[in-house]
Structures are given as C-alpha cells and as structure tokens.
Amino acid sequence: MATREGAAPAQITFVLGLTGSIGMGKSTVSNMLKEEGVPVWDADATVHKLYSAGGAAVPLVEAAFPGVTVGGAIDRAALSKYVVGNEAAMKQLEGIVHPLVAADRADFLAQVRASGQPLAVLDIPLLYETGGPDRHGCDAVAVVSAAPDLQRARVLARPGMSEEKLAAILSRQVPDEEKRKRADYVIDTGVEVADTRRHVGQLVAELRRKGGAN
Numbered sequence: 207m208a209t210r211e212g213a214a215p216a217q218i219t220f221v222l223g224l225t226g227s228i229g230m231g232k233s234t235v236s237n238m239l240k241e242e243g244v245p246v247w248d249a250d251a252t253v254h255k256l257y258s259a260g261g262a263a264v265p266l267v268e269a270a271f272p273g274v275t276v277g278g279a280i281d282r283a284a285l286s287k288y289v290v291g292n293e294a295a296m297k298q299l300e301g302i303v304h305p306l307v308a309a310d311r312a313d314f315l316a317q318v319r320a321s322g323q324p325l326a327v328l329d330i331p332l333l334y335e336t337g338g339p340d341r342h343g344c345d346a347v348a349v350v351s352a353a354p355d356l357q358r359a360r361v362l363a364r365p366g367m368s369e370e371k372l373a374a375i376l377s378r379q380v381p382d383e384e385k386r387k388r389a390d391y392v393i394d395t396g397v398e399v400a401d402t403r404r405h406v407g408q409l410v411a412e413l414r415r416k417g418g419a420n
C-alpha cells in the first residue's frame with residue numbers, strides 16, 4: 207500500500223479466530239500460540255471474569271434470574287437451571303452477557319493495535335454458534351480438529367464425563383466436519399504434539415507477515 211512520503215506505514219493487526227469442538231485440543235493450541243508470543247484473548251475466561259465477585263455481569267444476571275448469586279459471584283450451576291434447555295432464557299442471558307464480552311474483546315484489540323502487534327488471536331469456543339456471518343470480525347478462522355475417536359477418548363478420560371454428557375454437548379455444537387469446511391485453517395491435533403507445535407509456529411509466521419506494516 208502506498209504511504210505519504212514521511213508518514214509511518216500503517217501497522218495492521220491480523221485477527222485470527224481460534225475455535226474447535228470439545229476435546230479437540232484448543233487449550234493446548236492456545237498455549238502454543240501464547241508461547242509464540244501471540245496475544246490471545248479468551249472468551250470463556252472473559253465470561254468467568256464477568257461472573258466473578260465484582261464482575262460487571264453479576265448485578266444484571268441476578269436481576270434477570272433471581273437467586274443465582276452466591277458470595278457475590280454468579281453460580282453457574284444455579285444459572286444453568288434457568289437457561290439450559292430453555293432457548294428464550296438462554297437468548298435473554300446472551301443479550302446481557304454478549305455485549306459485555308464484546309466490549310472486553312474490543313478493549314483487548316485496541317490495546318494490541320496500539321502496541322503495533324501484527325497478529326492477535328481470539329479464542330472463541332462457540333465462534334460458529336454465536337458469531338453470525340461476520341465471525342466476530344475475525345480476518346480468518348482456524349479450527350482445531352482431530353478424528354472423532356480420538357476426541358471421544360480424550361473427553362471420556364475426563365473425570366465426571368459420560369457418553370450421555372458428551373452426546374448432549376456435541377448436539378449443541380456445530381459438527382466438527384462443518385467447522386473444518388468453513389475454516390480458513392485446520393490445526394490437526396491427531397498427530398504428535400511436536401508436529402502440531404511446528405504447524406502452529408509456521409501459521410504464526412505466515413499470519414504475522416499478513417499483518418505488520420502494510
């Protein structure tokens with residue numbers, strides 16, 4: 207892109223969305239990205255922060271769903287009783303929580319852009335479920351994926367997990383096959399960890415070149 211003589215070239219931050227179904231290895235890949243020095247924003251962690259004591263969502267959620275606050279924080283099990291399996295209540299909750307989450311994400315991106323970083327990652331487990339056509343404004347999306355058998359084995363090895371729970375969670379998520387079709391990049395975790403790490407490193411290098419000085 208041409209720049210005015212003497213003007214500093216614009217620093218563009220490439221925004222990569224990171225998603226993946228339960229047990230696919232998204233947390234592991236997110237940690238690899240952080241080790242590469244990439245700033246990573248975490249949608250789930252943001253909701254936990256908003257629900258914790260003093261969090262901005264606490265009074266709003268309590269007003270809509272009375273009795274869900276314990277010790278100044280939202281009790282997720284109590285809140286689940288209102289919203290899980292009740293689409294209207296879930297929509298109402300999303301109407302409260304998603305604008306707060308979006309504001310936190312916007313603050314993160316503003317900070318990253320101000321610091322001139324060429325790449326930022328938005329870790330959003332429900333990117334396709336909640337993102338709409340603009341995919342939360344991501345420039346590209348990477349899906350973390352592995353074969354269904356491996357996914358099942360990983361999830362069922364977790365304490366408290368059962369076939370029924372896994373089936374219920376998967377039925378609420380966009381299927382992995384469709385996520386892979388819609389993704390710009392697929393990060394395979396059905397291989398050696400070292401190979402996934404190498405792939406992640408190559409992707410970071412490629413995307414940092416897409417961002418940076420334009």
Ligand SMILES: CC(C)(COP(=O)(O)OP(=O)(O)OC[C@H]1O[C@@H](n2cnc3c(N)ncnc32)[C@H](O)[C@@H]1O)[C@@H](O)C(=O)NCCC(=O)NCCS
Nearest residue numbers: 249250253282283285286289299300303307332375378379
């Ligand atoms: C319903 C809540 C209380 C359940 O919390 P809990 O800790 O028990 O489970 P967790 O958050 O891990 O979610 C479990 C599963 O529920 C489903 N789920 C959760 N939120 C949503 C949603 N907005 N739409 C559809 N499914 C959802 C997903 O399949 C997920 O894997 C919590 O998920 C919540 O407050 N959700 C609304 C806020 C939201 O949309 N969060 C998503 C990130 S922005």
Ligand SMILES: Nc1ncnc2c1ncn2[C@@H]1O[C@H](COP(=O)(O)OP(=O)(O)OP(=O)(O)O)[C@@H](O)[C@H]1O
Nearest residue numbers: 227228229230231232233234395396397398399402
């Ligand atoms: N090549 C690989 N890449 C990533 N993880 C791998 C790989 N090989 C094996 N694993 C293992 O698979 C597991 C994936 O777990 P992880 O918590 O990262 O999944 P997740 O998708 O974040 O789960 P959830 O979405 O349910 O939180 C880890 O125990 C990790 O060590």
